[in-house]
Amino acid sequence: MHSGRLFTIVGGIFGLIGLVLLCVGIALAASTASLLASAQRTDGSVVAMTARTTTTRSSDGHTRSNTSWYPTVEFTVDGRRYSFQGSTGSNPPAYKKGEGVPVAYDPDDPSNARIASFWSAFLAPLIVGGLGVVFTPIGAVLFVKGRRITRLRAWLWKQGQQVWAEIEHVGRDFTVRVNNRHPYVVHATWQDERTGRTYTAASDYLRDDPGPRLRGQTRVRVLYDPADPDRNLVDLDAHPSHP
Structure with a gap:
């Protein structure tokens, strides 16, 4: 495979992934903003911190593990107790068991809730959208470079x-x-x-x-x-x- 085709394929893949991530990030941000705009507020408490470990393999063949901690929050509405797990984790843990946190919930469905802080609510959309912002221009640059190389090769073959x-x-x-x-x-x-x-x-x-x-x-x-x-x-x- 010549370098022009390689750059074109890689650039197309990066660009497509970037656009998908960007759209997902915007959709997540819009959904979060919509919920927070109409949500009711109450106080909740962190009742547990759950560890999630992901394993990745680098290009040199080494395996790396990363552990993030996700808070489980309980709150009460009209005498009924609800709980949810935060959508974003961190390492080190951003919360401690027993810590009080603000909660935003849908008054029509209190089980639809999240921690009512900017970073907890918008961290996931920012990360996903940010990756999209990075991947999209990289993909565009590689794609354009690949097309230029391909055109140059065609010219060299002829002239x-x-x-x-x-x-x-x-x-x-x-x-x-x-x-x-x-x-x-x-x-x-x-x-x-x-x-x-x-x-x-x-x-x-x-x-x-x-x-x-x-x-x-x-x-x-x-x-x-x-x-x-x-x-x-x-x-x-x-x-x-x-x-």
Whole structure:
């Protein structure tokens, strides 16, 4: 997969996730604001703190655990006791057992209630919406970059100048990961006859080792923009008639 397509796909995924998170954050904020606007207020008490542990696996293969504490609050309306668990947790715990807290509840359905503080009510929408605000522009930038690379590749295939460049290196690129693996890459160099300057071209990221199919081959075809030789692509499928 060439880098333009990769950037386009990743950018599209990031952008879509960002838009979904942004819409969910706005919906949560609107729902919370609507409830608080019509809610009744009373005093409640934290009766328990419940731990929830989530486990994630990082790109380096290590497993990490994170524990958050969620408050369970009880309150009384017209002699009837209600309870609910807070929608947001924290570490360290934001509340202590027995601590009094303000409660906002729906007068038509007191079981629909939440802690009536700004951070407790709006933390979840802020986090979700904030992630959406971050993901959306990142996705847009990657998508646009991918489309530009794809257009450049199409132009190079049609109008790029050809040169047979010397293979300098074939191996993994340990500075990046694709699908949790370091991809293979081929580097080749050539000298511009007009300026005498040496340029280096890098192939697309490759999942499989290209060494076997390049065995005995010392050069690869490079297509480049004569006005800017740094704009180039490596064609590993072409073979020189005299390697």
